[in-house]
Amino acid sequence: MSSESKKKINILYVIGSSSYGGAETSLLNSIKYINKEKFNIFLLCPPDGPMVNKFSQYAKVYLNHHINEKKRVDNFIYLYNFLKEKNISIIHTNHFNPDYFGLLSAFIAKVPVRLSTVHGINFYYVKAFGFKRIHYFLLSFLYTWFYLFSTRLICTSESVKKHLVTKRGLKLSSDKLTVVHNSFDFDYVTSIKENQRTDLKQAAVIANFDMIKGHYEFIKKLPLFFKKKPDWKIIFCGEGKEKMNCWKMVNELKLNNSVEFCCMYDDVLGLIGQSSFTLLPSYIESLSMAILESMALKKPVIAYDTGGNSEIINSSNGILVPKYNTIQFIKEMIDLSRQPEKITSLGNRAFHTVKRNFNLKIKINELEEIYDQQLNYFT
Numbered sequence: 001m002s003s004e005s006k007k008k009i010n011i012l013y014v015i016g017s018s019s020y021g022g023a024e025t026s027l028l029n030s031i032k033y034i035n036k037e038k039f040n041i042f043l044l045c046p047p048d049g050p051m052v053n054k055f056s057q058y059a060k061v062y063l064n065h066h067i068n069e070k071k072r073v074d075n076f077i078y079l080y081n082f083l084k085e086k087n088i089s090i091i092h093t094n095h096f097n098p099d100y101f102g103l104l105s106a107f108i109a110k111v112p113v114r115l116s117t118v119h120g121i122n123f124y125y126v127k128a129f130g131f132k133r134i135h136y137f138l139l140s141f142l143y144t145w146f147y148l149f150s151t152r153l154i155c156t157s158e159s160v161k162k163h164l165v166t167k168r169g170l171k172l173s174s175d176k177l178t179v180v181h182n183s184f185d186f187d188y189v190t191s192i193k194e195n196q197r198t199d200l201k202q203a204a205v206i207a208n209f210d211m212i213k214g215h216y217e218f219i220k221k222l223p224l225f226f227k228k229k230p231d232w233k234i235i236f237c238g239e240g241k242e243k244m245n246c247w248k249m250v251n252e253l254k255l256n257n258s259v260e261f262c263c264m265y266d267d268v269l270g271l272i273g274q275s276s277f278t279l280l281p282s283y284i285e286s287l288s289m290a291i292l293e294s295m296a297l298k299k300p301v302i303a304y305d306t307g308g309n310s311e312i313i314n315s316s317n318g319i320l321v322p323k324y325n326t327i328q329f330i331k332e333m334i335d336l337s338r339q340p341e342k343i344t345s346l347g348n349r350a351f352h353t354v355k356r357n358f359n360l361k362i363k364i365n366e367l368e369e370i371y372d373q374q375l376n377y378f379t
Contacts, residue, residue: 018055046065103116147172156181156308201337213282272293295312305320
């Protein structure tokens with residue numbers, strides 16, 4: 001690199017949501033600890049979410065109402081002008097719509113380093129059939145095509161990387177992919193509470209209400225759990241278009257006294273701390289922040305053996321259930337609720353797994369190394 005590289009490097013992060021979620025939390029963690037003496041950090045996001053104020057603490061935030069609307073062709077023009085005006089050297093996109101707006105605009109604007117973090121594989125929802133499945137396939141092909149304009153893709157799990165290399169349609173070269181796992185900010189929780197209580201009688205489901213998260217099928221089987229454990233509560237934490245349907249099903253099943261709903265931007269870590277264990281009935285996952293948060297707070301997780309879940313959960317620190325086996329999922333809930341000593345044992349091992357392998361400071365080092373390598377190669 002030239003002597004000009006000693007100046008601060010302008011980096012733009014683009015994300016399609018400012019609501020609370022795994023991708024948003026992961027991005028917040030990155031901009032919080034990225035080297036401010038080396039990088040000027042700009043961030044572009046929608047204005048209508050609780051994460052905006054948090055982003056603003058660590059980056060120069062610019063708001064765009066339409067950045068996540070895939071039909072807004074003027075986003076290309078907006079981003080092109082922004083990249084030129086701010087003299088951006090690195091663009092790092094998150095979420096599918098900002099990926100294709102950002103990567104193509106950056107390619108045309110000759111931004112040297114063009115990165116995208118691929119947080120999931122939502123376009124391959126397993127229960128879609130007919131025209132909907134064709135629709136998802138075409139979307140997957142389209143977005144993969146825009147990934148070709150990146151200089152490197154960052155995958156949040158080995159599972160995501162494998163999918164991009166082996167999926168039907170347009171495949172990506174493994175040489176262009178790097179895995180940087182999601183991670184937990186242990187500095188955010190200055191002292192992990194030694195909460196070894198075993199009488200909490202509450203479990204939490206922390207996930208936005210999207211069809212891939214499996215809420216609907218899970219709720220249908222919850223009466224089996226409450227038949228055996230009538231004094232327990234299940235708390236659903238999240239937002240999304242499927243929330244109303246799930247709420248209606250809870251009413252139909254007369255589970256109102258046993259099931260509660262709260263917003264995703266409420267005190268998530270506090271909710272985890274008040275629960276004996278957490279649940280993730282998702283059909284598809286990359287590497288869930290909710291899993292990391294739970295395990296870091298010494299709470300074991302019951303989840304389906306899908307996507308990147310097995311990259312963090314094993315039989316010594318949690319419970320993996322065969323995919324789509326909701327009955328088995330409920331049985332594991334009943335079994336674990338009856339064994340407080342097992343909850344404690346799994347929780348302690350879960351904490352050490354996250355502390356050792358999914359610590360945020362490790363991730364930040366990996367991320368800055370990628371930025372340096374890309375800048376050295378393309379500038």
